[in-house]
Amino acid sequence: xxxxxxxxxxxxxxxxxxxxxxxxxxxxxxxxxxxxxxxxxxxxxxxxxxxxxxxxxxxxxxxxxxxxxxxxxxxxxxxxxxxxxxxxxxxxxxxxxxxxxxxxxxxxxxxxxxxxxxxxxxxxxxxxxxxxxxxxxxxxxxxxxxxxxxxxxxxxxxxxxxxxxxxxxxxxxxxxxxxxxxxxxxxxxxxxxxxxxxxxxxxxxxxxxxxxxxxxxxxxxxxxxxxxxxxxxxxxxxxxxxxxxxxxxxxxxxxxxxxxxxxxxxxxxxxxxxxxxxxxxxxxxxxxx
Amino acid sequence: xxxxxxxxxxxxxxxxxxxxxxxxxxxxxxxxxxxxxxxxxxxxxxxxxxxxxxxxxxxxxxxxxxxxxxxxxxxxxxxxxxxxxxxxxxxxxxxxxxxxxxxxxxxxxxxxxxxxxxxxxxxxxxxxxxxxxxxxxxxxxxxxxxxxxxxxxxxxxxxxxxxxxxxxxxxxxxxxxxxxxxxxxxxxxxxxxxxxxxxxxxxxxxxxxxxxxxxxxxxxxxxxxxxxxxxxxxxxxxxxxxxxxxxxxxxxxxxxxxxxxxxxxxxxxxxxxxxxxxxxxxxxxxxxxxxxxxxxxxxxxxxxxxxxxxxxxxxxxxxxxxxxxxxxxxxxxxxxxxxxxxxxxxxxxxxxxxxxxxxxxxxxxxxxxxxx
Numbered sequence: 001x002x003x004x005x006x007x008x009x010x011x012x013x014x015x016x017x018x019x020x021x022x023x024x025x026x027x028x029x030x031x032x033x034x035x036x037x038x039x040x041x042x043x044x045x046x047x048x049x050x051x052x053x054x055x056x057x058x059x060x061x062x063x064x065x066x067x068x069x070x071x072x073x074x075x076x077x078x079x080x081x082x083x084x085x086x087x088x089x090x091x092x093x094x095x096x097x098x099x100x101x102x103x104x105x106x107x108x109x110x111x112x113x114x115x116x117x118x119x120x121x122x123x124x125x126x127x128x129x130x131x132x133x134x135x136x137x138x139x140x141x142x143x144x145x146x147x148x149x150x151x152x153x154x155x156x157x158x159x160x161x162x163x164x165x166x167x168x169x170x171x172x173x174x175x176x177x178x179x180x181x182x183x184x185x186x187x188x189x190x191x192x193x194x195x196x197x198x199x200x201x202x203x204x205x206x207x208x209x210x211x212x213x214x215x216x217x218x219x220x221x222x223x224x225x226x227x228x229x230x231x232x233x234x235x236x237x238x239x240x241x242x243x244x245x246x247x248x249x250x251x252x253x254x255x256x257x258x259x260x261x262x263x264x265x266x267x268x269x270x271x272x273x274x275x276x277x278x279x280x281x282x283x284x285x286x287x288x289x
Numbered sequence: 290x291x292x293x294x295x296x297x298x299x300x301x302x303x304x305x306x307x308x309x310x311x312x313x314x315x316x317x318x319x320x321x322x323x324x325x326x327x328x329x330x331x332x333x334x335x336x337x338x339x340x341x342x343x344x345x346x347x348x349x350x351x352x353x354x355x356x357x358x359x360x361x362x363x364x365x366x367x368x369x370x371x372x373x374x375x376x377x378x379x380x381x382x383x384x385x386x387x388x389x390x391x392x393x394x395x396x397x398x399x400x401x402x403x404x405x406x407x408x409x410x411x412x413x414x415x416x417x418x419x420x421x422x423x424x425x426x427x428x429x430x431x432x433x434x435x436x437x438x439x440x441x442x443x444x445x446x447x448x449x450x451x452x453x454x455x456x457x458x459x460x461x462x463x464x465x466x467x468x469x470x471x472x473x474x475x476x477x478x479x480x481x482x483x484x485x486x487x488x489x490x491x492x493x494x495x496x497x498x499x500x501x502x503x504x505x506x507x508x509x510x511x512x513x514x515x516x517x518x519x520x521x522x523x524x525x526x527x528x529x530x531x532x533x534x535x536x537x538x539x540x541x542x543x544x545x546x547x548x549x550x551x552x553x554x555x556x557x558x559x560x561x562x563x564x565x566x567x568x569x570x571x572x573x574x575x576x577x578x579x580x581x582x583x584x585x586x587x588x589x590x591x592x593x594x595x596x597x598x599x600x601x602x603x604x605x606x607x608x609x610x611x612x613x614x615x616x617x618x619x620x621x622x623x624x625x626x627x628x629x630x631x632x633x634x635x636x637x638x639x640x641x642x643x644x645x646x647x648x649x650x651x652x653x654x655x656x657x658x659x660x661x
Contacts (some may be wrong), residue, residue: 188371
């Protein structure tokens with residue numbers, strides 16, 4: 001009995017630890033300026049404070065927020081919506097490219113005898129060892145000369161190449177788990193290797209691809225530094241925008257919280273959509289070992 | 290239907306530690322409609338040989354024919370064969386029905402025809418009730434049947450099976466042996482079947498090809514292989530308990546004599562040695578059922594002491610010390626009871642002995658003389 005109580009207590013603590021910041025952001029996004037800056041924090045909507053949609057309407061529709069301390073300037077109309085769309089486009093395409101290319105490369109590494117395979121795999125991984133900030137200036141100059149600043153393509157290239165190593169390593173592990181006999185069976189049954197991969201291996205690898213895609217998408221979605229530096233005027237993404245709300249002088253916590261909530265929703269939705277595949281996890285197949 | 294022929298087939302794998310010769314100069318003909326088992330210990334090259342027929346490995350040199358076609362350069366799918374894997378390799382994301390239909394879908398066959406053939410095969414294998422299920426939840430016996438169904442449905446020229454019964458439990462395996470043999474007989478399709486299990490090989494095949502270390506040792510009917518092993522390896526590999534094997538010296542008097550420890554055996558006049566050289570070191574083999582045990586007071590070839598008695602019900606196996614390098618295994622009827630420690634006499638049927646050159650392991654006895 002005591003063990004059960006301790007177990008649930010521990011569980012509650014852990015959940016509180018991880019979920020409370022989210023809760024805090026969500027309730028803050030519904031607070032007025034007065035409530036959000038109150039010295040004793042208001043915890044419960046309807047009880048402690050009167051919730052308002054003003055922050056959301058300001059971000060999404062560009063309305064002004066009025067309060068006792070004056071009028072807060074509205075966010076420029078539609079900027080958030082535009083940036084959200086950019087984020088979706090850039091993360092979406094770069095994730096699809098990274099998972100697509102990385103999966104094919106991983107398949108090759110898993111199935112074929114490649115000279116210097118170990119070295120190549122290490123080389124691919126080593127591109128992740130350098131923090132992006134270190135190469136910020138070269139990339140800036142490079143992209144300026146190539147005309148890749150303020151473009152979708154530039155960030156898509158950067159995020160794709162940042163995620164490909166991760167995908168290759170993840171997917172190679174998964175492919176190694178898929179027995180070779182599947183493709184061999186399909187090839188004996190009259191299919192080419194490409195058909196065998198498409199009809200048998202890829203359907204088997206979908207849970208792994210989904211899991212890998214979630215992680216890749218999160219990386220691209222949250223990336224701040226490169227986006228802030230390269231895409232200031234066009235094809236800008238959301239993370240630098242959140243920073244811009246912090247603004248000068250008074251921090252607009254309510255609007256920041258609302259933008260943050262809107263920013264995490266797509267990634268949560270995406271994770272939920274693929275959650276069945278994530279849970280199906282790595283238990284492959286009817287082939288017994 | 291088609292025959293399968295191997296002409297000087299060699300397979301070499303290159304590994305980091307150098308080349309490995311997996312299959313060495315195999316020449317073999319499998320007749321149309323024949324059930325041939327490739328038998329050997331693990332790593333003997335039998336699976337590699339099978340995979341070369343399927344096109345899953347390419348032969349380093351030599352030719353493989355299916356019917357009149359040389360198939361070395363054909364893709365696996367173009368060889369008109371079906372392969373059953375040891376672990377079945379059923380596609381987990383497809384239903385049993387789709388698994389079975391999968392090879393037909395590659396052939397652009399009409400939907401009605403596919404359905405009809407899947408239904409036929411399912412009926413024959415008694416798996417109609419699981420057609421809608423996913424294979425990975427099925428018991429291994431049913432998975433086995435689905436794998437067979439997938440092989441049968443395309444009506445191939447040749448079945449290739451790689452230890453398909455290994456994953457079944459013992460009683461199911463015995464049932465499937467009978468069923469597979471019956472199925473092959475009914476379909477009349479040429480079958481190449483790989484196993485390390487001599488019971489499977491003996492009970493199912495028309496002929497057995499025994500392999501060791503990449504070399505084909507002997508090809509023959511199960512009884513030929515059992516009664517007239519042509520190499521030391523075959524003699525020791527086939528049979529349970531294994532053949533008694535001792536070194537002996539041959540001497541020539543009026544008749545050829547073999548001297549094994551205390552045992553001096555006059556060879557039957559029907560035995561003719563292949564080699565003219567009289568070797569001093571010859572491997573002498575005799576199966577446990579060809580040694581007869583009796584009480585010590587009767588005339589015997591050699592006397593010995595019972596070490597161990599293993600009653601198996603239908604027969605009893607004795608280990609008898611005859612003062613040689615190792616004890617002799619003797620099979621006896623259960624009613625002949627001797628106790629450990631008891632002195633017994635042994636007689637050996639001279640017609641049923643085997644002599645092998647110690648250096649090469651080749652049989653010294655002329656095969657022609659021993660036919661039957």
